[in-house]
Amino acid sequence: MSTLRFKVVEEAFCKKPLEVPQPSKRPSEYFGEMVFNNEKMLRYLPGDVYRKLTDTIENGGVLDRSIADAVAEGMKRWAIEMKATHYTHWFSPLTEGTAEKHDAFIEPNGRGGVIEEFTGKLLVQQEPDASSFPSGGIRNTFEARGYSAWDPSSPAFIVDDTLYIPTIFVAYTGEALDYKAPLLKALRAVNKAATDVCHYFNPDVKKVYSYLGWEQEYFLVDEGLYAARPDLLLTGRTLMGHESSKNQQLEDHYFGAIPPRVQQFMKDLEIEAFKLGIPVKTRHNEVAPNQFELAPVFEECNLANDHNMLIMALMRKIARRHGFRVLLHEKPFKGINGSGKHNNWSLGTDTGIGLYSPGKTDNDNLRFVTFIVNTLEAVYHHNGLLKASIASASNAHRLGANEAPPAIISSFIGAQLSKVLDHIENSNNDDLASFSKKHGMKMDIPNIPELLIDNTDRNRTSPFAFTGNRFEFRAVGSQANCASAMIVLNTAVAEQLTKFKKAVDEKIAAGTEKTAAILEVLRDEIKDSKPIHFEGNGYSDEWVAEAKRRGLDCESSVPLMYDSYLQPDSIKMYEDMGVMTKKELEARNEVKWETYTKKVQIESRVLGDLSMSMIVPTAKQYQTKLVDNVYKLKQLLPADKFNESAKKDLEIIDKISGHISYIEERVHDMVEARKVANHIEGNRARAIAYHDTVAPMFDEIRYHIDKLELMVSDQMWQLPKYRELLFIR
Ligand code: ADP
Numbered sequence: 001m002s003t004l005r006f007k008v009v010e011e012a013f014c015k016k017p018l019e020v021p022q023p024s025k026r027p028s029e030y031f032g033e034m035v036f037n038n039e040k041m042l043r044y045l046p047g048d049v050y051r052k053l054t055d056t057i058e059n060g061g062v063l064d065r066s067i068a069d070a071v072a073e074g075m076k077r078w079a080i081e082m083k084a085t086h087y088t089h090w091f092s093p094l095t096e097g098t099a100e101k102h103d104a105f106i107e108p109n110g111r112g113g114v115i116e117e118f119t120g121k122l123l124v125q126q127e128p129d130a131s132s133f134p135s136g137g138i139r140n141t142f143e144a145r146g147y148s149a150w151d152p153s154s155p156a157f158i159v160d161d162t163l164y165i166p167t168i169f170v171a172y173t174g175e176a177l178d179y180k181a182p183l184l185k186a187l188r189a190v191n192k193a194a195t196d197v198c199h200y201f202n203p204d205v206k207k208v209y210s211y212l213g214w215e216q217e218y219f220l221v222d223e224g225l226y227a228a229r230p231d232l233l234l235t236g237r238t239l240m241g242h243e244s245s246k247n248q249q250l251e252d253h254y255f256g257a258i259p260p261r262v263q264q265f266m267k268d269l270e271i272e273a274f275k276l277g278i279p280v281k282t283r284h285n286e287v288a289p290n291q292f293e294l295a296p297v298f299e300e301c302n303l304a305n306d307h308n309m310l311i312m313a314l315m316r317k318i319a320r321r322h323g324f325r326v327l328l329h330e331k332p333f334k335g336i337n338g339s340g341k342h343n344n345w346s347l348g349t350d351t352g353i354g355l356y357s358p359g360k361t362d363n364d365n366l367r368f369v370t371f372i373v374n375t376l377e378a379v380y381h382h383n384g385l386l387k388a389s390i391a392s393a394s395n396a397h398r399l400g401a402n403e404a405p406p407a408i409i410s411s412f413i414g415a416q417l418s419k420v421l422d423h424i425e426n427s428n429n430d431d432l433a434s435f436s437k438k439h440g441m442k443m444d445i446p447n448i449p450e451l452l453i454d455n456t457d458r459n460r461t462s463p464f465a466f467t468g469n470r471f472e473f474r475a476v477g478s479q480a481n482c483a484s485a486m487i488v489l490n491t492a493v494a495e496q497l498t499k500f501k502k503a504v505d506e507k508i509a510a511g512t513e514k515t516a517a518i519l520e521v522l523r524d525e526i527k528d529s530k531p532i533h534f535e536g537n538g539y540s541d542e543w544v545a546e547a548k549r550r551g552l553d554c555e556s557s558v559p560l561m562y563d564s565y566l567q568p569d570s571i572k573m574y575e576d577m578g579v580m581t582k583k584e585l586e587a588r589n590e591v592k593w594e595t596y597t598k599k600v601q602i603e604s605r606v607l608g609d610l611s612m613s614m615i616v617p618t619a620k621q622y623q624t625k626l627v628d629n630v631y632k633l634k635q636l637l638p639a640d641k642f643n644e645s646a647k648k649d650l651e652i653i654d655k656i657s658g659h660i661s662y663i664e665e666r667v668h669d670m671v672e673a674r675k676v677a678n679h680i681e682g683n684r685a686r687a688i689a690y691h692d693t694v695a696p697m698f699d700e701i702r703y704h705i706d707k708l709e710l711m712v713s714d715q716m717w718q719l720p721k722y723r724e725l726l727f728i729r
């Protein structure tokens with residue numbers, strides 16, 4: 001009998017919620033308490049230093065080294081008052097997580113004691129031993145220098161006893177080895193391009209911000225059950241497990257009452273998030289059992305992204321306090337929904353205008369249409385690249401399944417907006433030009449209601465949907481760093497707006513009136529970007545066929561999706577916008593292919609180990625019991641009775657034999673396929689081999705394991721079952 005499984009199930013079932021005390025202060029009173037934000041800068045920095053620093057933050061320039069010491073001194077004073085003893089540069093290397101190395105503030109004072117010290121030099125730049133971070137060959141291990149440099153646009157914060165300083169991470173030779181450095185460059189590019197285009201409509205705009213509001217989905221599993229599932233522990237997902245008889249079919253979990261133990265976890269998480277200045281706002285049950293969602297109010301993209309990285313770390317930590325493990329994997333369980341991270345994205349000006357919000361005047365509406373159409377055009381031209389930006393070994397289980405956007409990027413904009421674009425496309429050029437000349441700014445754009453009603457009833461099957469005042473990129477994976485998608489999206493829109501500006505300016509220079517010029521260019525773009533525009537059901541088979549006809553990227557193999565990064569027009573886009581060089585793109589692809597291979601390799605090993613050391617022996621044990629039973633029946637019963645009674649057992653014995661031999665053979669084949677793949681030279685080719693020859697065996701082997709789970713006595717089955725993992729909370 002499997003005592004461990006029953007023990008952990010019983011323990012999990014009996015756990016009481018850990019009551020989190022209500023803070024004595026209101027959230028507005030302790031929000032940002034642990035952040036070196038504007039209020040603290042004012043308090044801890046000399047006036048001139050404060051002004052120079054806020055100027056750097058606002059305008060994105062390089063930090064004036066002459067003030068670095070004063071900033072460091074102020075930060076240290078605050079940190080020590082907050083009882084921090086250590087500091088760390090905090091960055092996002094090309095792995096899924098973040099990296100930190102803590103140093104104490106102490107320095108010897110020369111008389112056998114220590115003093116607390118923190119200089120500008122330590123704040124601004126450090127040289128972590130970077131040899132173990134992925135670099136895609138940019139650094140040789142003997143020349144492993146990489147350095148981290150402070151990003152003043154994301155404020156420092158304290159967790160436990162440590163001051164965290166958000167930084168970029170770059171090679172000694174200047175190439176980015178992280179997500180933040182290219183993200184900041186992409187944001188700079190879109191700021192420049194969008195500000196220039198805004199000037200057609202409003203000369204006062206000085207800056208355009210990119211905004212991100214992420215929605216984080218996740219599962220919670222009791223930690224005892226989790227520990228008894230080596231596949232969850234090592235790969236983040238279950239590699240086997242028969243569906244529970246009850247799943248999500250009653251739709252009783254979505255928006256349902258939050259279970260008390262989970263509620264306490266959420267409360268704890270929110271209190272910590274508020275202290276760290278993360279404006280978490282929404283919490284609810286998601287569709288699948290034990291699946292939940294957390295969403296903040298949107299923020300400037302770089303800050304929002306740091307906050308998402310931070311919240312994922314916080315979730316992992318706080319879940320443990322409550323006896324849970326949080327699963328951020330995109331598809332931890334077969335047969336029920338996986339987890340995504342919708343990226344709500346928009347642009348807005350320093351004058352407070354949301355560029356994807358229609359306005360009251362013709363001028364506002366033309367500006368609105370301009371940004372919509374250029375975004376569609378950008379997404380159209382780089383649809384393969386956008387898909388590559390969200391592709392990973394784990395997200396691949398979600399894309400294309402009937403719960404998430406398909407592995408094809410398209411955009412839904414709603415009936416009202418579609419009508420507006422159709423109208424612009426079909427209106428007569430000459431008419432429009434003379435019309436707008438005669439009427440000044442007045443144009444023949446149908447009135448766009450300020451509230452785009454049909455976008456409240458959104459098309460959930462669209463991977464890139466317009467939702468009233470923003471686009472929602474839904475294909476992003478739950479454990480991904482949003483920066484990957486945000487780098488592509490912002491760069492692509494920056495490139496497209498730059499092209500648009502050039503085309504309009506050329507027409508104006510040739511004598512066309514400004515509004516007419518804008519409309520003419522928009523009309524061409526509306527026509528050109530048609531293939532990306534899709535209002536129908538993205539989950540249907542017809543759409544796949546239709547998307548192929550339209551020439552959209554329909555590649556479904558993750559290693560091949562990554563090729564998009566190295567297409568000439570992608571490289572050109574990144575280089576023209578000053579975001580990444582060809583060398584950086586190549587290096588990052590090496591990392592992506594290698595990561596893909598490693599993930600599939602680990603899953604394959606775990607599946608093989610569990611099959612041979614747990615599943616097959618358990619099945620054989622049960623089979624032996626049945627055989628014993630048959631023998632005993634034979635001794636006991638007269639022949640005719642025996643034949644009748646033993647028939648069922650003999651059938652099961654035979655079926656078990658069949659499943660066992662299939663599993664044994666397939667695991668052997670899988671090991672052989674790995675050996676062949678491991679000998680292939682080159683990260684790309686190896687990843688392709690893993691995708692084509694190793695990964696497909698997972699489901700085949702699993703099928704037989706899951707059949708055994710249904711046959712073998714529940715008493716003997718060792719791995720916690722889906723009904724236990726998903727319904728105990
Ligand atoms: P839903 O689940 O209906 O899509 P949520 O309320 O869960 O909506 O999340 C929507 C997210 O979109 C929130 O983070 C919200 O702040 C963000 N958001 C709203 N308006 C904008 C905008 N203009 N730009 C970027 N993000 C936005």
Ligand code: MG
Nearest residue numbers: 215342344472
């Ligand atoms: Mg959403």
